[in-house]
Amino acid sequence: MIKVAIKDPRYIYPFNDHARDLRIQNKLLWLHQRDVLAPYAQTELEANSLEEVLNSDFFKFQNERACIVYADNLYFDEFFVNAFMTEARKRGKACRAAFSPADPSFREHALPLATSYTPAGGLYLADFWYFPDGPVPEAQVEPVLIDLQAREVGYYHVPTYMASQSGDLTFQVPLRALIAIDSWVHIFIVDIVFGLFARGARFEDRLNQDLVFKLKILAGALYEGKQILESRELVKVGRNASIDPTAIIHGPTTIGDNVTIGAGAVIENCIIGDNVNVSQGCQLMLSVVGDGTFLPFRASLFMTTLMDNSMVAQNTCLQMCVVGRNTFIGAGSTWTDYNLLPAPIRALDGAGKLSDANRAVLGGCVGHNCRIGAGVVVSPARVIESDVVIVSGDKRRVIDHNVPFEQSDHHQLKAAQLHKRLYDPEREKKVTTETW
Numbered sequence: 001m002i003k004v005a006i007k008d009p010r011y012i013y014p015f016n017d018h019a020r021d022l023r024i025q026n027k028l029l030w031l032h033q034r035d036v037l038a039p040y041a042q043t044e045l046e047a048n049s050l051e052e053v054l055n056s057d058f059f060k061f062q063n064e065r066a067c068i069v070y071a072d073n074l075y076f077d078e079f080f081v082n083a084f085m086t087e088a089r090k091r092g093k094a095c096r097a098a099f100s101p102a103d104p105s106f107r108e109h110a111l112p113l114a115t116s117y118t119p120a121g122g123l124y125l126a127d128f129w130y131f132p133d134g135p136v137p138e139a140q141v142e143p144v145l146i147d148l149q150a151r152e153v154g155y156y157h158v159p160t161y162m163a164s165q166s167g168d169l170t171f172q173v174p175l176r177a178l179i180a181i182d183s184w185v186h187i188f189i190v191d192i193v194f195g196l197f198a199r200g201a202r203f204e205d206r207l208n209q210d211l212v213f214k215l216k217i218l219a220g221a222l223y224e225g226k227q228i229l230e231s232r233e234l235v236k237v238g239r240n241a242s243i244d245p246t247a248i249i250h251g252p253t254t255i256g257d258n259v260t261i262g263a264g265a266v267i268e269n270c271i272i273g274d275n276v277n278v279s280q281g282c283q284l285m286l287s288v289v290g291d292g293t294f295l296p297f298r299a300s301l302f303m304t305t306l307m308d309n310s311m312v313a314q315n316t317c318l319q320m321c322v323v324g325r326n327t328f329i330g331a332g333s334t335w336t337d338y339n340l341l342p343a344p345i346r347a348l349d350g351a352g353k354l355s356d357a358n359r360a361v362l363g364g365c366v367g368h369n370c371r372i373g374a375g376v377v378v379s380p381a382r383v384i385e386s387d388v389v390i391v392s393g394d395k396r397r398v399i400d401h402n403v404p405f406e407q408s409d410h411h412q413l414k415a416a417q418l419h420k421r422l423y424d425p426e427r428e429k430k431v432t433t434e435t436w
Contacts, residue, residue: 001066003041004053005033006127008073012184013348014367014385014402015324016423019073019181023307023325025195026256026273026290029075029181036078040085041068050127054135065134071127073116073181075190077198080146080176087144088130097128097178098143105150105174109189112358115350116180126178148174151201155303156361158338169360173197175205182350184365184383185357187322191288191305196269199252203234238274256291273308290325304363313374320363324386327366330374337363337380347381348402357381364399369422371410386423389413 005020012019020030027035034044043062047053050069059065068085070076088095099106100123111117117124123143129135156169177194179186207214221231227250228234234251237243241255244263249255253267256274261267267284273291278284280297287301290308295301300317307324313331320337323329338361339345347357364378367386375392378384378399388403389410390396396409410419 001041001068002043002045002059002062002064003037004045004047004067004069005030005072006047006050006053006069008071009048010073010182010350011425012181012187013352013425014184014365014383016386016425017324017368022181022187023290024075024181024187024190026271026288026308030072032075033070033072036076036081037068039078040081050129050135050138054137059134065131067131067135069127069129069131069135071116071180074126074128074178075181075186075194076128076178077176077194080148080178083146083176084128084144085130087146089132091142091144092132094132094136094141095130095144096141097126098123098145099126099148099178100124100145103148103150104152104172105148105177108172108358109193110179110186113183113185113347113349113355114180115182126180128178146176146178148176148178150174153197153201155197158360171197173201175202180350183348184322185347185359185362185381187305188303188320188362191322192286192303192320195288196271196286200269203252244280262297279314296331307368318363320361322363322365324366324368324370326368327370327372329366329372330376330392332374333372333376333378335363335378337361339380345381348383367423371419387419387421389419 008019011017015022022029024032052058053069084097101107117126125143150172152170153173154168154170171193173193179190179194181187217228217233220233221228224231229250235249235253237255238257240257241259243261246263247261247265250268253270255272258275259272261278262280264280265278265282269286270284271288273289275292276289277294279295282295283300286303288305290306292309293306294311296314298315299312302319304318304321309325310323310327312329315331316329316333318335321335345357345359345362346354349355362381364381365383367384369387370384371389373390373392376390376399382399382402384403385405387405388408391409410416
């Protein structure tokens with residue numbers, strides 16, 4: 001079988017980068033897609049549109065025409081793909097993934113801020129197709145409705161004096177996942193809700209359903225003399241890791257190669273990449289930490305994504321945030337995640353417009369190659385574009401609006417030329433012009 005990735009030309013703001021080139025659960029999205037689809041298809045092609053795939057000459061050099069076609073801004077896991085392919089093969093016809101707005105996980109997390117789904121007869125169609133005999137016109141394609149098998153999981157408590165709707169906030173955690181990444185908020189959803197929370201939910205389900213697995217976990221913990229959540233079955237550690245014995249690590253957690261974890265660090269249900277340094281007293285909960293990241297002492301992450309080679313300095317707290325690659329965040333900074341008045345939190349959608357994020361609690365987002373000074377306070381859902389420098393001072397201490405590259409503080413500095421712009425949203429057009 002052949003898999004065909006349809007290239008999404010849009011950049012995801014504020015990264016100014018294609019979704020396929022962003023890290024999802026510490027893996028480039030295109031690489032994750034390749035790995036998930038590997039059991040079904042080995043030959044990989046690219047196309048600019050579905051119309052190009054429908055062209056009769058598209059497969060002329062291939063030995064077969066059966067194919068899976070998908071947009072390269074989609075995140076999907078093996079559980080979704082297995083369910084979709086099982087149903088599609090049973091029908092023996094061309095099929096397209098579809099979702100119902102009644103599905104709580106799709107309604108609450110995938111649909112808000114999205115622009116990639118196609119409404120059709122009360123359903124939403126995703127750009128994920130299976131063609132058993134080669135591509136056919138859309139009119140001949142059947143929608144396949146996939147239940148994401150949502151589980152309601154609490155994650156936050158709002159005091160009664162702070163909001164009209166108080167109590168436990170919940171995520172609708174899917175055991176199968178597909179979501180179009182149209183906004184930076186969807187990266188947060190993929191990594192935290194569809195990633196770490198879903199991993200925990202699947203683990204709990206397996207414990208309840210598989211007695212042999214439960215006994216294996218208990219026996220392993222007894223043999224190691226550890227609590228169950230600290231046992232080797234739940235805390236996977238890579239090669240050449242140096243972990244201080246006073247560090248507390250609870251699973252499910254994955255730790256990569258060449259990782260250093262200092263004294264007193266607390267880590268719960270995280271993904272930590274290769275060559276990461278977590279210093280003394282750091283607290284990491286439900287977070288994804290990319291390769292090469294450095295966390296000095298007492299840095300704190302809660303439901304936050306750090307992409308590769310970034311640094312969060314000491315005494316800084318990030319809650320429900322997304323941080324791009326090669327970015328520095330100064331000491332003593334705080335990203336807030338809750339409006340003091342119970343006003344809806346709005347974020348940039350796939351069309352670049354401010355829309356209701358459908359989140360009562362949400363942190364901010366920082367692009368690639370940013371430099372954020374010490375002591376900055378960022379309001380909920382604010383974004384800082386790639387390549388921005390923020391110099392903390394009397395004029396710039398609280399970030400209560402989105403910061404584009406044009407408002408970067410480095411433009412006012414004499415050494416401005418030392419900070420190069422690497423993620424210009426017009427860079428592809430400029431390269432094309434210069435080449436021509």
